[in-house]
Amino acid sequence: MIGRFAPFLISAILFASGCKDPVAFEEALTDQQLGGKTIPAASLSNGRQMYVRQCYACHGLEGDGRGPSSPGLRTAPRDLRLAKYKFVRMVGGDLPSDKMLYDLIRGGLHGTAMLPWDIQDDAMYDIIHYIKMFSPEDEGWRDPENEVGTPLVFSEDPWTDKAEEGIKRGKHVYHAVANCQSCHPAFATKEYIHSAFVAENKKPEFRDDGYYAARQVTEYSVNGVEQTNLPPDYTWNPMRTVKSGPEAKKNLYRVIGAGVNGTAMARWKGTLEDDDLWAVAYYVESLLDMKDTPAAAELRASLGSQGEFIPPSVESEEAGDGSADEVVE
Template identity: 40%
Template sequence: MKKILSLLALLLSALMLTGCEDMNFKEGIVVAGGKYVEAHTLNKGKQIYMEYCMACHGVKGDGKGVASKGLFPPPRNFTLGIIKFGDVASGDLPHDEAIYKFLKHGLNGTAMLPWDLQPGQMEAVWDYIKTFAPQAWIGEDKKLGEQILASNDPYGLARKSSAIERGREVYHAVANCQACHMAYATPDEYKAIAKKINNEDVTEIDPEMYKIKMQESEHGYKTMPPDFTWDRVRSANNVEDIYLRLAAGIGGTTMPSWKGTLEDNDIWAAAYYVQSLIDMRNTPARDALWVAIFGEQK
């Protein structure tokens, strides 16, 4: 309770310091995609930002708000103009609707909460946030990325088991996800998958494949890929969400866009497999998998 009260005190102090600032947008701007944003919308967005976002993301949008200390992952630094979860190819600028989704639902396992904002409020605050990175967002020459939409699910519940089995193969022997995440097949299972998919005779197992590897990022800090059976996946709540994340990648990180690299059916299969791993979280099945791989529970 003391921590909550302290945080509230910090938030109130910050709001008092910034609440009297002039709404200094006098003219509208053109942002990526050719959208014209009027000055009154930017001023409205600034007011909403100061109330809901500034405590964590900071007055300057640099992720250094008074409530940011000790948070992991750190609040997003909007001045970089890099969006992690945008439903466009990693590195491209997202369409507004993708951001509204995370404003509405938040990010699992983080301090980014769901916010009860009306559509006009979400549009205003997001348009204001774009002004923190004018080099990326502002100007008629700035383009939005091609929106990645979920294709028709080729599996569905009727073929869920087949999807998971194929996804297991894609994960370990096609996309080689264990290069950053970790392997979830036992050594013997991995050898069998490698033989079936790549006609590869694996004689030695690299123990590193069973470890999560810290990754460099463009966000100013290293990132830790999730253990799908243990950690909460921040931007996905179902198979379709996972498909979109695999297809689009994660901006500013080593997680690439798999759209166009993997067959679409295989992206869906991998999504089903990852969801099956997530479903093991806090279950005996997860403990059994861990014992099968390591001989002991985590």
């Protein structure tokens, strides 16, 4: 590995130590077959220059995510050799399209060191081509079997004229149909959650600290140490690919639909009915809109001050299975 990158290493160290001129790489690059396309050497060379300037500090010379600025970054920079990405998840193929990578790098990942990069189109695509070179022989972008997928298909939003109804349905889907609060916080009373489960003919369940997120393991590691992550509380934590604004619903539909690759956050498209996926996007947006407003604290306070919830007895519930009492307390 080091062998292939050694001359590059020397020039990059010169560069990092204050040489502001374009780095003179000694190792000429050749055309490469990456993701089923032939990428010309000129694009790769330019991408390499740009990468050293903009990305190397975190993602490292070999793309291993261990650049000089990486130690201590709480969400660690991605190991680009893996060709495995959290947020550019496609359908029917392992590899993302260049356009998906472009949008990701331009948008950045909020709440992490991965800032939005405003880089000219040509240069950006050169960088995108270059980072594919980090794949080891026959893996990732260099595996001829790996295909570029297609982006998630958006169905028509059925709630445009009835947002309130969408939010209401989304709250139900969130807490009962999908049980999103098995990882994320719950945002409804225990009474609401209990009866929503019963209405779905499901056994009610509620984590002990169900108003807080439950830390999860991921498939990513740094120096052999498995990385964990916290499912966001939308009223409080930044989301990586979603911000309040006109794009919020669409971006929520996309990220909830596609899931977050290599983490506990599953792909919900296909598991939920499409109208319900939209509804949950509406609901999560309504929570996101509370962020940094008194409404978020009020919601938290009211959930925190609930009296003890005693589930109704089984006889009074048509759909109970007799075990409800043990679960919600």
